[in-house]
Amino acid sequence: QQPVQSPQAVILREGEDAVINCSSSKALYSVHWYRQKHGEAPVFLMILLKGGEQKGHEKISASFNEKKQQSSLYLTASQLSYSGTYFCGTHLADRGSTLGRLYFGRGTQLTVWP
């Protein structure tokens, strides 16, 4: 039930842009994005809900294609502080046994160099 993330790793220079993708084989109710620094707790970036509502970080944007069950996170003009592992999390739209479960992908490791 884990969503699939791509790419696995990205290396950027400061100021460059990056896109991280997340896809699911099942219909989604919401998509979450988090960033984790090594050995720390994941930090919330953004949530995108079925129907178009989204809440989150001012400098980071994301899209959610409900029909394709895909989401993308857009990091523009990257800064050194953007380095870390990015995870997408998904709540399935299934009202059955998986209701309430929050699944995460394997992560995308982003490294920003000066």
Next chain:
Amino acid sequence: DGGITQSPKYLFRKEGQNVTLSCEQNLNHDAMYWYRQDPGQGLRLIYYSQIVNDFQKGDIAEGYSVSREKKESFPLTVTSAQKNPTAFYLCASSMGVRTEAFFGQGTRLTVV
């Protein structure tokens, strides 16, 4: 300040012993989750609970047990049946499917 607290941060146990990881939140959240994190595996769901006295297995529940007797607390027991328990364990909570999850700082368990 509201938040979610995991303790201890580091835990060492001998093989064959059960161990309980603590997770407490004062955010008044209904939903709580336990994840296991191994390098390259992402966050894998062990157990989750949507309400007091109710919890459901996640994808890797074998060798683990939980309880949810109070809204604030969701302890995880790693039993001797868990074949490879050494990992980083994260607890999270949320109001529901329309809101973000908040994570604790994690417990790194090492079994020797």
